[in-house]
Amino acid sequence: MKPLALQRRSLLGGAALALAGAGLPRLSQAGTQAEEPLADAVRSALTAAVAYSAPPKPRFDNIEARLAYLRWLGATSEKLKSRKSEVQTRIEFLESVWYEAKRAGLDPSLLLGLVQVESGFRKYAISSAGARGYTQVMPFWAQLIGDGQASRLFHMQTNLRFGCVILRHYLDREKGDMYLALGRYNGSRGRPEYPNAVFGARRQWLAPGES
Numbered sequence: 001m002k003p004l005a006l007q008r009r010s011l012l013g014g015a016a017l018a019l020a021g022a023g024l025p026r027l028s029q030a031g032t033q034a035e036e037p038l039a040d041a042v043r044s045a046l047t048a049a050v051a052y053s054a055p056p057k058p059r060f061d062n063i064e065a066r067l068a069y070l071r072w073l074g075a076t077s078e079k080l081k082s083r084k085s086e087v088q089t090r091i092e093f094l095e096s097v098w099y100e101a102k103r104a105g106l107d108p109s110l111l112l113g114l115v116q117v118e119s120g121f122r123k124y125a126i127s128s129a130g131a132r133g134y135t136q137v138m139p140f141w142a143q144l145i146g147d148g149q150a151s152r153l154f155h156m157q158t159n160l161r162f163g164c165v166i167l168r169h170y171l172d173r174e175k176g177d178m179y180l181a182l183g184r185y186n187g188s189r190g191r192p193e194y195p196n197a198v199f200g201a202r203r204q205w206l207a208p209g210e211s
Helices: 004-021 040-051 063-080 087-103 108-119 140-144 150-154 156-173 178-186 193-203
Strands: none
Touching: 040 156, 063 087, 063 108, 087 108, 087 156, 108 156, 108 178, 108 193, 140 150, 140 156, 150 156, 156 178, 178 193
8 A cells, every 4th residue: 555645646646647638727837927006008008009909910021021030930830840739820829929029029039938938838828826828927917908808818819919018018117128027027026047047948949140
């Protein structure tokens, strides 16, 4: 007969495997944003930023920019293949990553690094604090600047949109300091572990010639 502690570990492990096999959301170990009061003007601006829900339609000023995008899409899709095996799902995800990052004035490779650290590219990831989806958005943001439906944070483009808008908000608050903005996003401002992890993950997603 197994000791009680081993029996408990065995039962917990079996339960975790059952949940994973059932396709249910798995817990994420990422941090969380802290709820802070927002000025009315800031809230209005953030609400407007997340409200537009049309599918991503990239626009380019010239053929060179379009070709650079297509090269990025092809190279990044190949890198992501081991994490998202279905081609159409992978391309739709990357199109949204590129679109939402550029829309918020962020680097797509940084957003990919953030997603890797926050959720491991798991659409239905949930943290112990309740943060949801690819970019681990806390449900209170749905109340503050969204339509109040926290379940929509599992929608791919909605989640990426919220994550980018929130990070952009923190970046503006930190006067362009991405290190501090990432710390604030993770709820660990001033500590190096999270920003360093995101910056490290970002390097894997850089396009040729980027630094």
